[in-house]
Amino acid sequence: MYPTKWQTAIMATLRERGRCTITDLASELDVSDETIRRHVRALVEEGRLLRVHGAVALPLGQTEPPFSLRLKERTEAKRLIGRQAAAQVQDGQTVMIDGGSTTTFVAEALLERKELSVVTNSLEIARILLGRQGHRVFLAGGEFRADIGAAVGTEALSFIEQFRADLAILSIGAVSAEDGLMDFDLAEARIAQAMIGACRRTIVVADAAKLGATARVRVCGFDEIDAIVSDAQIPPPMRPCIKSAALQWMVAGTWPAAGPAETAMTDAAD
Template sequence: MVPTRWQAAILEVLQRQGRARISELARNLAVSEETIRRHVRPLVARGLLGREHGAVHWNGPGGEAPFDRRLRIRAAAKRAIARAAAGLVADGQTVMMDTGSTTAFVAEALAGRERLTLVTNGIEIARSLVGRNGHRVYLAGGELKAELAAAVGPEALAFIGQFRADFAILSIAAVDGEEGLMNYALDEARLARAMMARAERVVLVADQAKFGQRAAVHVARLEEIHTLVTDAPPPEPFAGRLAEAGITLVVAGDQAETTVSSSTMV
């Protein structure tokens, strides 16, 4: 079964925090509680989620870390996005990347470049490039969170502040035409903002399941990013807001082809 966009968003929340109330999911995703219940039922039937009174909890395979599970959701779309995002980066440039399943695929796609400088808080992202093709990899310290496979906290923020980058390539939990970029965790949002402040260009990598969603923590306005790389054309009115903000839109195909559109091109 391929998850619907709502099911993918619900799974991501539950994989991160383990449990959520139906009302909380409805509020964060800006849909009705009945919509949440309708999309939760097949996930409960498959054993991925467990049901409680007014809430659901993660009930997936216990042998995998939450980060590993997220890598399996919409993996083909994320790989296509990663190839397109990697195409924006030239040999020898400096790239910041936050932790995330999509950015993990971007790191894999960048491994074939030469002499990159990578600054990240993500363990798996660092692992993809370290020791290969003359890359220099800087991994932030701080509190290590298993569910993120990454370090967060004031130490990580201070570390990021020591660098300047050509690109900040960021993943996100949700993106909306009015609210902009959002995340579920304050630590992750702070890390993303720190990277944005230290980069010449900000590239958001997000599959279509993130469009029109809501999450608890605001990260940035749409106008603060330069490029959105995704796997499908955004719907209206979100597409209109991207155009108003002058954001370069890159729609990745299943193979190497991409479609690029915007009034402001990279």
């Protein structure tokens, strides 16, 4: 079931503040305590919130910093990853890019390419590329969320599903040997799944902090994507999964950024 607008607002507030009392949430969102209690009750029953010491909070492993903060974290690693991912794109291609701090650095690197058609749900990615280098930008509508800087929901999904693209470049919340590619938010995961289904090839960008981590929502298995670009080598527990999926693992910054015909990658069998 899709969340109500108040449930979405409650979740966004908790991502920013960690935990809140009912009174705090009611004051922040300018609604009655009873309205907050009703929506919180449903979120608790679904397992999306926990009651803790007179307040409510997101479960452990289900939170990540707001988008504006994530843009300032591990910036050099994300810039290198962005350059390596962008090197796999050819002029004139149609590319889907989901919202995320690392994919924002991919967008910056795509200013080295020309005449791309870019489908995205991210306001920041659209802003970077719009009107530059002959790029055309197709921006998904729907519910724009400040905590992720992107649109999600049925309207965004319907928009994305109208397109067919050469390549998807996706951010991710966690990369787990047991569960594959994961994210913290169901709505974001659905956007990623729609883009995977609409593209001939999929690259996931993930800095070292995401490797071996876990998140709440499974996006897909390793065999559903084509490559991962990271600033780190494959963690040993993940090597059998990567080898079995015949997945390219590109280590950004280890070699000069390779073009599409000469992808720099590690050997998963090593």
